[in-house]
Amino acid sequence: MVDLKLVSLNVRGLRGSKRNIIFRWLIDNQYDICLLQETFCTNDFTERFRQGWAGEIFHSLSSSSHSKGVCILIKEGLEYKVINTHECNTGRFILVNVEINGTEYCIVNIYAPSNTPERNIFFKDISRLVKKHAVNKANILLGGDFNCYIIKGQNQQNN
Numbered sequence: 001m002v003d004l005k006l007v008s009l010n011v012r013g014l015r016g017s018k019r020n021i022i023f024r025w026l027i028d029n030q031y032d033i034c035l036l037q038e039t040f041c042t043n044d045f046t047e048r049f050r051q052g053w054a055g056e057i058f059h060s061l062s063s064s065s066h067s068k069g070v071c072i073l074i075k076e077g078l079e080y081k082v083i084n085t086h087e088c089n090t091g092r093f094i095l096v097n098v099e100i101n102g103t104e105y106c107i108v109n110i111y112a113p114s115n116t117p118e119r120n121i122f123f124k125d126i127s128r129l130v131k132k133h134a135v136n137k138a139n140i141l142l143g144g145d146f147n148c149y150i151i152k153g154q155n156q157q158n159n
Helices: 018-028 043-050 116-133
Strands: 006-010 033-037 056-060 070-074 081-087 093-100 103-111 140-145
Touching: 006 140, 033 103, 033 140, 043 056, 056 081, 056 093, 070 093, 070 103, 081 116, 093 116, 103 116
Parallel strands: 006 033, 103 140
Antiparallel strands: 033 070, 056 070, 081 093, 093 103
């Protein structure tokens, strides 16, 4: 197993100069793999989105320039081989199976719905998809925006 430096960020849009700032920060901090949510990246914006990132980008594109979209960025110089990729057509999920130094990894990035019933269905679907498509179930790297929170300090006896 190799040491990898990962980061997961909800960027809430990368259509302006913010993209260059985020990409520079990721490069300066030497992240190997970056999971970005809410990229707002559409099919017609992918080439422009790529500007400023020398490594590889795997997208699950959004149909809107104002919501959704997830991607996985792999830094330039990291030696890896892509085994396969799976993404949804809603911009909420991408899975990339890679081999790095002889070890297979399943990298998953999600952006869960904020609506609780939709989120519950989404998590069941994601669980099923990861089980189905992960080439190495022992090395799953899962990140993203789960749109969940925990309220601290509340009395748990009422549950």
